[in-house]
Amino acid sequence: MKYQDEYRDPELAGRIIRAIGERSRTAARLMEICGTHTMAIFRAGIRSVLPETITLISGPGCPVCVTAAEDIDRAVALCRQPGVIVATFGDLMRVPGSESSLNREKARGADVRVVYAGFDALEIARQNPQRRVVMVGIGFETTAPTIAATVRQANREGLQNFFLLSAHKLLPPAMEVLLAAEDVHIDGFLCPGHVTTIIGIEPYRKVAQQYGKPCVVSGFEPVDILQSIYMLISQVESGESEVEIQYSRAVNSEGNERARKLMAEVFDTVDASWRGLGSIPGSGLRLKRDFREHDAELHFDLEVPTVRQHPGCRCGEVLRGSCTPVDCPLFRSSCTPSNPYGPCMVSSEGTCAAYYQYHGV
């Protein structure tokens, strides 16, 4: 397939692997902050072909994994309200909150529907004028503009029964939190391809310049990831720290301005709470005043009891890259994809799920 097969060429991949081996001298810990990268790295077996000097660590790049348990609790509270239809992306369904998940509520009779795009939720609202439809919006800067477009459309159509519960997150503030953390050591970032398609490279400049950490925006095929690792290692070896784009077929340095304008039109930046990282200033999105009639947080009473998480689950540390799933005593023994304790095992993009499927088998 075009734009796929040529980036899976084993010949080329082999050459890059050799070049990485020759180039890498200094120990380097490189963090990927995109769940799709995490899965791609495991699927292609990239960790096993790298020299010992290079350690890849997975960061908080899986949107459902970083969704705080309290946000799941709110979504659960919503779908228990009479006449409410909750719509969300499939990945969120199985993520545990304090005492339930959307999946469990659906099994108990709640009307929870999996949608593939925000506009599908709009269609549900149009067809059910007597019901209230709440989209639970999760995802980073790639997803947020699509949801912004959805809300704006709802507003234009005067769809008063359409609401958004926004649990969207912004990635660059989380990168800074990790860089400031004492228990995490990072020498460079494999930056997320499609988040950068939207935000451009400007947000990484601070990471590169102020914190001195190289950033390379990477694509998702094996050759892309290997090239990006090579570029990162080259920077590490030469003592540089710049922002580079490997994935230039899908990312340009300015990003997608139209998508960003739409986000700015619909959302305000607010503090948000992340699983594993706590509250991060300016890392969340909430609907602006002009759109408040669609804000689920204002329309519904969403008081939820204090959050409970499975004792012993180390997802928080896994998301920070300060431990790996194999350090968790529950991993594989009691926590498995069919009986997940934490979101990192639930999500198909979660680090624990990736380790379960590919590590040491």
Place this chain on the structure above:
Amino acid sequence: MCLAIPMEVVEVEQNMATVEMGDVRRQVCLDLLDGTVEVGDYLIIHAGYAIHLVDPEEARKTLSYFKEIFDYEVSG
């Protein structure tokens, strides 16, 4: 959530396009793109919206640039 593979445009109607990859066909919204989209273009899709038009020239450059560099560095 994220579809990492570009999909080919097979039909465009107003602000929607039909895209295809293998046997998968989808309807995607073009509202987040500047400029026009034509049949045969490849799009990066996320949650039902096209977020980028793949740049064929850049795609080619990435591959050839690295092929050259690695030929040079590995042998040199």
